[in-house]
Amino acid sequence: MKRTHSKLKPIAASLLLAMGAAGTASAEISDKFTVGGFVDMSWTYADIDGGSSEQSAGIDQVEFNIGYQFDDKLSATVDIEYQDNGTGEEVDLEQAFVSYAVSDQFSIKAGRFLSYTGWETEEPTGLFQYSGTGYAAYFYGGYQQGVSGIYSGDGFAVALSVVNDLGDLEGEARDSEQPGFETMLAIMPTEEITIKGFYSTDSLDGTSEDTTLVNLWASYSTGALTLAAEYNTSENAPAYVFGGAGIDAEASGYLLMGNYAFDSFGLTLRYHDWEIETATGATYEDASGFTISPSITVSDNLLMVFEYRLDEVNDVDSDFIAVEALITF
Structure with missing residues (x-):
């Protein structure tokens, strides 16, 4: 599982103190009100061929997940996050939405929420290794x-x-002036197999072009073994991601992943690849990487994750090493 890096500064320390207070108080709150979250910290080292090397250690991310169950149908969720996004420290309202269960089969939510798309989750608590592929923003x-x-x-x-x-x-x-749409079809033919497909579209501001994202993934999980494969395509996503920079492009990417977990030990192997081409057919970005990541469950609330990753981006190789401590509460 996991990701990111930043320095432990006063705002992070204050959040950790707040986390301790919230954790103590949560034991006395009614069963309608829940508080949870995680603290993600790591040491990382990166070495780029022909370039410099650097290392970092500290708090990556702190998140509080607050939930309130009004009744058996209506609930509210709020997620507050601290992280260093590379340009500075931020405290954000990550998610805030209400959910209503119309029936046992159908539910609706409204507010600010994370897309359903993608095999790899945005949060470190949902990953099988330390790092994400890096291609999520395109797909x-x-x-x-x-x-x-x-x-x-x-x-x-x-x-x-x-x-x-x-x-x-x-x-x-x-x-944007026009709404975006995301559709999903999921098929679970057996308890071990899950297949999901997504088609998302949105209009680019001030242009006649649309952003389209296609995400397909399948997983097989039985006992200690989990296998997954994902394939993605997109059109005009880079222009969208880079703030309308005018890069009309097509992109494609995929990943293959395997995880085996037994007792308190787990091992993840992953290969990923993606390519972005401009409207003229020129290669804007060509990237691939291999990851090996063992992990150890120290306790119910502490997971240690170790990772070695070899990347090649536009014919430049880089080595990356990470040691992560993920504390959940």
């Missing part, structure tokens, strides 16, 4: 503001989200 929907409905049947699920725009993984919305 996943990101954080969105709008309304979403999901229907779950016997061995399948369908979802539709109507949002201001598809958002991005920094949580910034473009507030």
Whole structure:
């Protein structure tokens, strides 16, 4: 599982103190009110061929997940996050939405929420290794503001989200003049197999072009073994991600991953690859990487993750090493 890096500064320390206070108080709160979250910290070392090497250690991310169950149908969720995004420290309202269960099969949520798309989650608690591939911004929907409905049947699920725009993984919305749409079809033919497909579209501001994202993934999980494969395509996503920089492009990417967990030990192997071409057919970015990541469950609340990653981006190789401590509460 996991990701990122930053320095432990006063704001992070104050959040940790607040986390301790919240954790103590949560034991006395009614069963309608829940507080959880995580603290993610790491040491990382990166070495780029022909360039410099650097290392970093500290708090990557701190998050509080607050939930309130009004009744058996209506609930509210708020996620508050601290992280260093590379340009400075930020405290963000990551998610804030209400959910209503119309029936046992159909529910609706409205507010600010994370897209359903993508095999790899945005949070470190949902990863099988330390780092994400790095291609999510080109193919996943990101954080969105709008309304979403999901229907779950016997061995399948369908979802539709109507949002201001598809958002991005920094949580910034473009507030475009036309809404964006995300559709999902999930098939679970057996307890071990899950297959999901997503088609998302949004209009680029001030142009006649649309952003389209296609994300397909499948997983097989039995006992200690989990296998997954993902394939993505997109059009005009880089222009969207880079703030409308005018880079009309097509992108494609995939990953293959395997994880084996036994007792308190786990091992993840992953290969990923993606390519972005401009409208003229020139290669804008060509990247691939291999990751090996063992992990150890120290206790119910502490996971240690170790990672070695070899990347090649536009014919430049780099080595990356990480040691992560992930504390959940």
